[in-house]
Amino acid sequence: MGGVTSSSAGGGGGGETVLGDLPESCVAEVLRRLDPPEICRMARLSRTFRGAASGDGVWEAKLPRNYARLLAAAADGEAAALEAVEAIPKKEVYARLCRRNRLDGGTKEFWLDKGGGGVCMTISSRALSITGIDDRRYWNFIPNDESRFHAVAYLSQIWWFEVRGEVEFCFPEGTYSLFFRLHLGRPLKRLGRRVYSSEHIHGWDIKPVRFQLSTSDGQQAQSKCYLTDPGVWINHHVGDFVVKSSNEPVKIQFAMVQIDCTHTKGGLCVDSVAVKPQYLAKKKASRIYV
Known part of the structure; x- marks a missing residue:
């Protein structure tokens, strides 16, 4: 690991390996094992990390299994939301569910805990x-x-x-x-x-x-x-x-x-x-x- 630098450039002098050389799929596998706040911090490291941190595979792993139902409840229109959920990037789904979503005329609200996803x-x-x-x-x-x-x-x-x-x-x-x-x-x-x-x-x-x-x-x-x-x-x-x-x-x-x-x-x-x-x-x- 001593030869890996923090540069985001795609190449470097002396044959050094830089972060930009890592395959995005490998970076995504690493990010899947991190908490959401850590994923956001890692996205600042390089263009490759930023691209991997926006991938559906990374964020779907952080969503509850029933995220489509939760999104429907947040949208207050279950049928429409269930049809549209597959078209929404999973990072955006996660962000929407982390907001305070009000129900029953504003007398109840629910949200995802950003740290643990509960x-x-x-x-x-x-x-x-x-x-x-x-x-x-x-x-x-x-x-x-x-x-x-x-x-x-x-x-x-x-x-x-x-x-x-x-x-x-x-x-x-x-x-x-x-x-x-x-x-x-x-x-x-x-x-x-x-x-x-x-x-x-x-x-x-x-x-x-x-x-x-x-x-x-x-x-x-x-x-x-x-x-x-x-x-x-x-x-x-x-x-x-x-x-x-x-x-x-x-x-x-x-x-x-x-x-x-x-x-x-x-x-x-x-x-x-x-x-x-x-x-x-x-x-x-x-x-x-x-």
């Missing part, structure tokens, strides 16, 4: 079934620039606390984790600084909140905890589930409840529910402070 999804509080959401004595949707959806459901006070939701989607094969993104207290901005109001926070230290997860193929998970730590966003890990086939949609149902009516509770923001590959979830603790 599918992530977030579900807005507006897509959840929340007991009492239509009564402003209990709940309100308030603007919040810390939310991906720019609004969160804020609870002032209630006896029967119940938040449920479901999503049906063709996730690629793998193990996934599900989280509720919550915040005790109402986030505010004062004089350019982030603060929060603790006015309505009460009742969460008396009984734990129960979290539940189930899938259409019979998987189940449960967890519970007391809600603490006001003033920070917490991603509470509900549980994990396994997708065995990317060709069949899996329905996921999830909930957080505290229906002990011996006391009221309040002062809670419900932002969203997140589904992410387990390899991403393991990089961070189940409680994430933002």
